[in-house]
Amino acid sequence: MADNVVYVGNKPPMSYVLAVITLFNEGNKTVILKARGKAISTAVDVCELTRNRFLSELEVKEIKTGTEELPRREGGTINTSTIEITLSK
């Protein structure tokens, strides 16, 4: 796990916004938001909230989408979409 990555899951967006702000305050020049499945919408919310309310100088450097195979409890795999949003100062 790289230390400038925030994994976005099911918590409210603000908890991830705080994580992003903390990482920038610790001196990181870039912070990467990673999410998959339904949490992708939350990752975009975190990106927008951080830029509009807290760190207006932030730039969205890159957005990549992808597909991951996750194992299913019943056996086999299921494909899930992923997103990686790179924010930079």
Next chain:
Amino acid sequence: MADNVVYVGNKPPMSYVLAVITLFNEGNKTVILKARGKAISTAVDVCELTRNRFLSELEVKEIKTGTEELPRREGGTINTSTIEITLSK
């Protein structure tokens, strides 16, 4: 409404995948997926499904995020995140 735009909402991803394929078959060189709120995850699913299963030569040319103010039934406005994914042949 531009005619190469697919607005992604609450339907199953495959209905939007079919819309994207149709627009490319009609001769469009680029197709733009637009979504907001929870449908953002579906838009990424549509992008990934189209590329992985149907049109492997497709390129994700640009992904932009934004914020829109929507009116609330109770009055006032609420901010919603948006995404625009530009696919090109």
